[in-house]
Amino acid sequence: MTALDAFPLIPRAHLFGNPSRAQGKISPDGKWLSWLAPHEGVMNIWIAPRSDPDNARAVTFSAERPIREHFWTPDARAVGYIQDKAGDENFLLYRVDIQSGEESCLTPFENTRVTIVGASETIKDTVLVGLNNRDPQWHDVHRLNLATGDLELVYENNAFAGFMADDTLTLRLAMAQNAAGGTDYFRFVDGAVEDEPFESTAMEDAMTTHPAGYTVDGSVLYWLDSRDRNTAALYAQDTESGTRELIAENPRADIGGTIRDKRTGRIQAYSATYLKTEWTAIDPAIGESLDWLRSQFDGEAGVMSRTDDDSIWIVWNDPGTAPIATYVFEREARRLTPFYVTRPELAEAPLQPMHPVEITSRDGLTLPSYLTLPPHAGGGDTDRPESPVPMVLLVHGGPWARDEYGYNAIHQMLANRGYAVLSVNFRGSTGFGKDFINASNLQWGLAMHDDLIDAVEWAVEEGIAPRDKIAIMGGSYGGYATLAGLAFTPDVFACGVDIVGPSNLETLLETIPPYWEPMVKTFHERMGNPGTPKGLERLKAASPLHKADAITRPLLIAQGANDPRVKQAESDQIVGAMKQAGIPVTYVLYPDEGHGFARPENSIAFFAIAENFLAECIGGRAEPLGDVIAASSTQVIEGEAHVKGLAG
Structure with a gap:
């Protein structure tokens, strides 16, 4: 028995299965509570009177794809949600009347993606929506009556990437990308857009x-x-x-x-x-409420939902080493009433603390990062293990996004399996100022990758991980970073796990969704312009596909067949190149998913494959596969022999 075996194995289903409840909200009038919870195994919307929270009922009945986001209409008469088909990201808008239970699709169009342009504090029955049903590249603005579903065209759009309205639901601003890769902001006057922008940004400030x-x-x-x-x-x-x-x-x-x-x-x-995250109050009354909440909780806390009169808040608390809990907060009485615990089955699990750390890159940038250690490696408040342990470098997507502090299911699973887990906000990550973002311009596969390698070196030098037992894993850009890690620095990582990552930046840019076209210059300026010889050369040099024959370490690839951002061809291409070069690879495809996993059955199945793959490569423990593959849509396209239990 090892030191790790003294700590129970956290079942995958407890981490990646349906939560008991999620996304709690209160209606604008304070009369209703709502949340997402399973109905016959699929996440749906539930409601209950605030005065009688045990009298709960489901109001949606999605049988296949989970509902992942919901909201109250401003008049408190209905709840709404958006839903796509099998991950295609053509989101339509749905409404459910809470009295009659009648459900209707408010935007019943094919191959259409709805956006919310504007909502109002004073006009309760109407919102502005953008619809690209006329032209997939442009979103026309419509007034939508939430009660009747009536749509009225407000502005036919053939030039602008976005709009902003005021509380009267009058369009006030239009936004368009300029020749420099920044953004021009135009005023509306009498329903028409002015010829000249009143504000502009250069590319360096656009994000x-x-x-x-x-x-x-x-x-x-x-x-x-x-x-x-x-x-x-x-x-x-x-x-x-x-x-x-x-x-x-x-x-x-x-x-x-x-x-x-x-x-x-x-x-x-x-x-x-x-x-x-640090909150600072301007309003004294808000400050008093925030200060009181801080005094009641360990760890992080925040506000999820508020009534129109601001007397009641729904607040969450992430203790760090216990499941996230949600409360109803009555501000005047300073009373907290438990609402739900998101994953009560984790109450006794050996959840590990996440440690914020700062890593210095080779050119002097500070990389804000997060480290989670396995329970046998020292535990407690220490951010260094007693001796090096295998490590997974978990890379976020985007790349124009960021990692944050708090409960992270992947961190917890990997730590429980015996790995240190390191997430790095490499250059290009958002939230740290424009200089940090712009340091990544034209640096895919170059300085952005160097930051990840510098983090690996830091972990080795700090005694966190042995040099020969470090894996790289991530989704979207993190998947690209995984492919780049194995292709460009083939001796650094023992293995890699790529989830919906692009392998060829040239074809990635050729196949972006049409509604991204109005902002395409951002990609060209920050990645490389395929329309110029130098830009095309840069994109090819940064594409792992063209160095697939350099990959020597085990690789697991997962792809959603309906992904509109990173097409299935991105995974197919590199798998084909590796097969041609005689390099082993494991490739799993999900025919009912898009850019990541929505169905928990698929999340559980994939992470079952991933943890068994990692155990073979760098020596952690793993929960056996069991029957999770059969319960999912997983299709093993290549390499089932490389993962224990996958071949049956």
Whole structure:
């Protein structure tokens, strides 16, 4: 018996199966609670009177694909959700009347993706939506009556990537990419877009500068803005005079979330996330509530939902080493009532703390990162094991996204199986200012990859992991990083797990969804322009496909057949190249998934394959496969012999 065996194996189903409940909300009038929970094994919307929370009922009955997001209509008469088909990301909008139970699709169009353009605090029965049913590249703006489903065209769009409306549901702004790869912002005047922009950004500010909404009376437009600075600060702009006032700034992180007055739309508190999220209140009453909540909880906490009168909040608490819990918070009485625990089956599980760490890259950048250690490696508050343990470098997607502190199911599974898990915010990650993002321009497979290698070197030098037992794993860009790791630095990683990762950047850009076309210059400026000889050369050099014959270590690839962002051909290509070169590879395909896993049966099956693959490669433990493959849609295309139990 090893030291790790003293700690129970956490079942995969407890980590990746359906939660007991999720996404708790309160209706705008405070009369109803809602949440997502299984109905006949599939996540659906449930509601209950706040006065009688045990009197719960399902109001949707999806039988195959889980509902993953829901909301209340402003008039509190209905709940809504968006749903696609088998991962194609053509999301349609649905409404369920809470009294009659009648469900209707409000945007009943084929091959259409709905976006929410604007909602109102004062107009309760109407929203503005964008629909690309006329032209898949452009979203036309419509007024949608939430009660009747009536759609009225407001603006036929043939030029703009997005819009913003005020509380009267009047279009005020249109946004378009400019020749420099930045964004131009145009005003609407009498329903028409002005010829010249009133604000513009260069490419360097495009990801860190954008309008953040109007006050209810339309007199103030908030901005998150990095122009003439590094991190995005919060500004208030007078819409009549154009003058701007600095509201908040943080030297290490962009200003992120806000809490706003439900009646006026004015900002009452704001957040910034460097290693952890920090909220700062402007409004004293909001500050008192946030301070009181902090005093009640260990770990992280936040607000999920609020009533129109702001008297009741739904709040969550992530203790770090216990399952996330959700509460109903009555502000005036300062009373917390338990709502639910998301995964109560983890209450006795040996969950491990996540440690924020800072890693220095070879050229001096600080890489905010997160480390989780296995339970036998020291435990407690220490962020170093007593002796090196096998490690998985878990790379986030995007790449223009970020890792954050808090409960992470993949971290917990891998740590429980005996691995240190390291997630690195490499250059290009968002939230740390524009300089950090722009340091990644044209650096796919170069400095962005160097950051990951530097993190590996740090882990070895710090005694966290032995050099010969480090795996790389990730989804989307993280999948690309996995392929790049094995192809460009074939001696660094013992194995790799690629989930929906692109292998050929040239074909990736050729097949982006049509509704991304209005922003395509961003990809060209930050990755390489396939329309120029130098850009095409750069994309080919950064594509793992063209160095597939250099891969010598075991590789597991997973792909959703309906992925609109990273097409199945991206995985097919590199698997074909490896087969041609005589290199073993395991390839699993999911015919009912897109860019990642929505169905828990598929998540459980894939991570069963992944943990058994990793156990063979770097020596951790694994829960046997059992019958999870049969319960999923997994199709093993190649290499079933390389994973224990996969061949039956």
